[in-house]
Each structure stands twice: as structure tokens, then as C-alpha cells.
Amino acid sequence: MEENHFARFFLGANSPGGFTSLYDSFTDPETDHLYILKGGPGCGKSTFMKKLAAAAAERGLFAELIHCSGDPDSLDGVYIPALHKAYVDGTSPHVIEPRFAGSEASYVNFGAFYDLGALEREREGIERLTRAYKARYQRAFRLLSGAASLGGGIPLSEDTLLTAAKRARGLIRREIRGQGEGRSVKRFLSAYTCKGPMAFWDTVPALADRVYVLDNELGLADIAVEAAASEAQGRGYGVIRCQSPMNPAKTEHVIVPELALAILSQTPRLKYPYKPTRHLRLDAIPQKAELAAIRPVLKRINKLRDALLAETALALVEAKSLHDDLEALYIPAVDFPGIDRLTERHIDAL
DSSP states (O other), rough: OOOEEEEEEEEEEEETTEEEEGGGGGSTTOOOOEEEOOOOOSSSSHHHHHHHHHHEEEHHHHHHHOOOSSSTSSSEEEEEEEETTEEOOOOTTTTTOOOOTTTEEEEGHHHHHHHHHOOOOOOOHHHHHHHHHHHHHHHHHHHHHHHHHTTTTTOOOOHHHHHHHHHHHHHHHHHOSSSSOOOHHHHHHHHTTTTEEEEEEEEEHHHOSSSEEEEEETTTTTHHHHHHHHHHHHHHHHEEEEOOOOSTSSEEEEEEEGGTEEEEEETTTBOOSSSSSSEEOOOSSSOOOHHHHHHHEEEEEEHHHHHHHHHHHHHHHHHHHHHHHHHHGGGGGHHHHHHHEEEHHHHHHO
């Protein structure tokens, strides 16, 4: 594993069914304390968490960073495992409330730093921009739904499916042995964003030494990824299941930190950029005749999907621009020196 103070994930995804949230499973309520940040746009929540993460790194502490799928440059959460402390943006669209208020979670009220009188004077603009940026998200969700409807239609022979399953079993037998002890979680490693489809591939070498990359344009990697996740969890290992933003019920990558192992699926749109331990070219399994029949269908589907995803990105760019305009109305009404003092108090307490 590379020396890295951060692992980056998403906990929310823009998906065909709307915004999909995994925020409720961010921390372990039995061992961690979660600080839930409340406050509207432009009040400094992301900057607050970036400063906490930087302070942890300066002290040699590892942190998990949760990025916003609407704006990947913005943070929605930070978790410092060594301290069993986490901070998360608990506002819409990923509202979070404590399970046991004050004991396992508590509020940090950023709304206290607003000049309410100034915001009241901006009410018309705030309401207009809020409705406008949310409408762009609804358009993005409809476009993603159209893209998702194109998937899963490639017919594959029984021999191809059996061969893929056999390779998956061989990989699992070699790499997942013994017994572990860890907490399994779900995350998103990739997301559809205003920057287009993206993945935090730099997280993988921070958590794993052995990295298997499986081609997945035909969907054959799904067998191996799900089998590996189930086997590792069955043996008690803590597994990071990285769900698919196009189908959040499906696991597209598996990371097992206790084994320093990652099994990743990649497509031509999102390729793993580093040198893996092994690259399994599953898309080459079908025989030439089968591939010849598949390729024209796949080409047409990919062309349609790419057009829909390009429109999705444009809708998300428009949403971010409108949200930036909304933040510009809030920022003059925020007491940032007060937030700086709050930040220092939390850093000192940690």
C-alpha cells in the first residue's frame, strides 16, 4: 500500500432512481462519534472539514474523505478512524439525524453564523435559485434512467458465462483465505458528476497492495466482484463494497483492507490508471463468432449511452452553476471569523 493519509469515496450518487444515499452507514454507532453539520449553502461546512482533514494529516493520522457527487471539489464528510471521530454534512439531500443524540452523535450548527436579516432580504433570489438547481438535478436523473435502460441487453453464451465464473472462483481461492475481523461498509468509488463520470482510483493503492482489474464492458466482471465480496464477508473480513452509481444495488468494486486486496471492474469510460497486480481481460472470453455478433449491438448501445451521459454532465454543470449563484447570496451573510474560531476549537479537541 502506498503511504497516503487519505482515502476518497462518495457516499451519495446521482443515479437513475434519483439521489442515492449511503450516509446512514458512514460510521459505526457502537464505537464512533459522529458530528452532524447543519447549515445551508455557502456557510463553510466543506472548508471546515478540509481543515480538519489537513490537521489530521499533519499529525500522521489517516482520514477517509467523502466528496460531494454534485461538486467533487467539495467535502461532505471526514472520518478519522484512529480517533473514532467523524464529521458529515447532514443537510438535504442526505439528511442525517442521530440514533442516540449526544452519545453517538451530536449537532454542529453552522446556521448560527448566518445574518438572518441579510438572508431575509435575499429571499426571492434564494427561492428562485433553489428551485432552478433542483430542476437541473431532476433532468440529470431522467437522463441517467435512460442510459441505465440500455444496459444488460447483451446476450452471452452459456460457455462464456461458465468460463467467467471459473476464472472468478480461481481468483477467489488464491486470494481470500483464513479468517478476518472487520466491519463491512458500502461506498461509491465512482460517480456521475459535473465533471462527467469519475472514480477516485487513487484510493485503491492507499488501501491495497494486490489489485486485480477485470474488464467489464460485457458485464462479466460482476460475477467475480460479487463472489469475492461474499466470500470475504463470509470469512469475517471487513469489506468495502463499492456500489455502482448506475445500479446502486450492484457492487462494482471490492476492497479488503485486511488482506490489502482490491478487485476492480473497469470499462473503456473509466479505466484504472495504475499498474495492477493482474489484468483479467474478461471481454476477450467470448469466441470470435460470438464477439462478431455482439460488437455491432454494443457499438450502437454505447453510442446512445455516451450521448445521454454527455447530456447528464451538462445538466449537472448547470446545477452546479446555479448552486454557486445561490452560495453567492449566502456568503456575505456568513460570520467566517466565527467559523474559523469554531474550527480551531474542534481541531484542539481532537
